[in-house]
Amino acid sequence: MSANGFAGYDFTAFDGIDTWIFDLDNTLYPPSTNLFKQMNEKMSDYVARLLDIPVDEATTLREGYYKEHGTTLRGLMIEHDIHPDDFLEHVHNIDHTWVKPDPDLARAICALPGKRYIFTNGTEKHALAVAERLGITDHIDDIFDIVWADLDPKPNRAPYEKLLSETGLNPKNSAMFEDLARNLKVPHDLGMQTILMVPGHTKAVFQESWQAKGPEAPHVGYVSDDLAKFLHGVLDHREIDPSMLSQDL
Structure with missing residues (x-):
C-alpha cells in the first residue's frame, strides 16, 4: 500500500483507468467540512x-x-x-454552504480521461448540492444514489454489481475513492484500484473504533489525505495537463 504523501508514489496502476468512481461525503469534500x-x-x-x-x-x-x-x-x-x-x-435538509468551491479539484476531475461517477449512500439531491458548491457538476457523468440502489447501501455487494451492470464499466479499468475502508472491499475484489481518503496529518481518522484498521486492510490500495493532489499526481504521471482542458475553471 502506498504511503500518505506523494514522494515516491507509483501511479503506474492508473495508466489504463478510464472510469473514476467517487464516494460523496468526506471524500469529495474533507471531513472538516460541517x-x-x-x-x-x-x-x-x-x-x-x-x-x-x-x-x-x-x-x-x-x-x-x-x-x-x-x-x-x-x-x-x-x-x-x-x-x-x-x-x-x-x-439531507442541511446547510450546504459549508462546502467551499474547489477549483483545483474541479480542474483535476475535468481532466480525468473517461467517465466520472458519484456513487453514494446519500441522495442524488444531496450529491447535486455538494457538486454544485464544489464546482464539479459539469464534470460528473452520472450520480448513483441510495434510491437508485434500491435502498441497499455500500458495503453490500448488490449496489456495486448494479453499477457495473448499468454502466458496462470494466472494473479492471476503474478506480474507487472512498472514506470508509469497508466500502472498498467489494471494489477491490472486483479488480478496481482502491483509494482510501483520510483527514490529513491525523492518526484518529475514523468515526468509530471498529474502523481503525482501515488503512492497513489488504483491500486498500492507496491512502491519501488530499483528493485534488492525488488526482493531479495521476494526471502528471499520465502527462495530462488540466490547464489545457479546463480553461474556463
Missing part, C-alpha cells in the same frame, strides 16, 4: 422522535445500526419498518 456533523445530528433527532427516546440514546442506537447494516436508514427499515422518504428528506 456537513456530516449536521447529518448525524439530523439522524439522531429523527431516531429520537421516532422512538420517543432521548437524543443520546438515539445516537447510540443509530451508530449501532450504521455499523451493523451499513446505514442508519437500512437499520431503521429492518428494525422498525420505516418509510425511507421522510428520513432521507429530513437528514
